[in-house]
Amino acid sequence: MLKDRPKDTQETPEAERVLDAVRQIVSEGRLPSDGRLPTERNLAAELGAGRASVRRALDRLEAEGLIWRRQGKGTFAGQPPDPTEELAAQIASDVDPLSAMEARLCIEPALADLCARRATGEDVARLRKLAERTHDADDSDSAELWDGALHRAIARIAGNRLMLTAFTLIDEVRMGEDWQEKRHRARTPQTRAFYDAQHQKIIDAIDARDGTSAASAMREHLETLFDNLRKSIESRT
Amino acid sequence: MLKDRPKDTQETPEAERVLDAVRQIVSEGRLPSDGRLPTERNLAAELGAGRASVRRALDRLEAEGLIWRRQGKGTFAGQPPDPTEELAAQIASDVDPLSAMEARLCIEPALADLCARRATGEDVARLRKLAERTHDADDSDSAELWDGALHRAIARIAGNRLMLTAFTLIDEVRMGEDWQEKRHRARTPQTRAFYDAQHQKIIDAIDARDGTSAASAMREHLETLFDNLRKSIESRT
């Protein structure tokens, strides 16, 4: 810390070399579809370094959240899988889009309420950024992705582990099913503008730390979604 | 169907013999702690019957919900395990009683609403019976058990698989943790009478198919529980 050279970028000569090499492998994504990295032993051999150095580099990347590791399994790029996914996959088969919306309509207003009561200024800034991304998205697909991220962020900020798990469950089922096309049709330029305004309203309420308003704004938003989804289903049965 | 002899009780001579034998094994509970029954082949040998007959008997018992089977695993007494339990066990460690109540307060009023809109006369009769059992319970422990059964029944009648899973998740975490004593202290004779009245109000609203009233009655009930739990925690920190 007291040294005058920039510790973060240099560390020690070998450490930096290995770290950069591994970071490049991860970021460039030249790896199997499951995101698995070479084993530590292979990595060490390929880079002509010792296993300890490789492990130090991986420790760093893990701390940064770029990779995750599991003893006996391997090292993988990205975030560790959530056990909720499995449960979601199991029950996904007997859940229809309407009951999924029903569930969202139940839990998300409550999450917005809690979110409003617990959000920090930083949290609100993050939400605004996500809403902006949703608004700026070029195609309907990426808009949906950012929209999902926004709702998830609200759920996380709410700070209730149980409700977050329940939300994740609903979210996983919703994403994993074959309703994609249905929701796709329900998303037109007009509705998108509408959704953006509703997002604004929700975030404004959260920013004002007004839980009740946040909940009702979220409920209104979801009901709009719900209606459009229902119309979309009815129109082409 | 057109025969004059009582098909249900007699079927065919051998079938009935095997069915009774297996039914006795299950009901008397002379089986390992995991509820595993002998294999079909062993059962057939023991009873001096063919495997087909044994399977017919097991089919019947499975249809009655007395046993469940899994290829490659075995035949077991009781109901098949719910995958929700595992997930609940995993996240149980970082959930506190207050956030569990928060989650209940979010989901159970919505379940009561749906329940009121979908309950049949038979369903309401079942709920009334459970409320009666809760009221008649001798000790605080069994009252809690019947109370749990009542809330679960409402969740099941609501008829939304996703929300039922979410409810089960909360319920499992709630039951599995060490908060038993806390809730125990929160349950006094006075509060029990109070709870009984609230149960009545909820069920009356469901009986009247008034979802909004059912939801608010449930919310009121949970808020009472919540308050008492909070007091109980504060009193002896």
Added chain:
DNA sequence: GATGAAACCAAAGCACGATTGGTTTCATCC
């Protein structure tokens, strides 16, 4: 003090055979 090499531990995977429910076929017996 950082590095590299080696050895060991523990968790997970993998391959293989055995077990078990699910299914079909066929001969037999009322």
Added chain:
DNA sequence: GGATGAAACCAATCGTGCTTTGGTTTCATC
């Protein structure tokens, strides 16, 4: 003809032993 019993086969699961892989320690080297 329908129920039964026997046999064979399929598919999912489990148990076992070996391998792989990350986690950890030790030691020699630079």
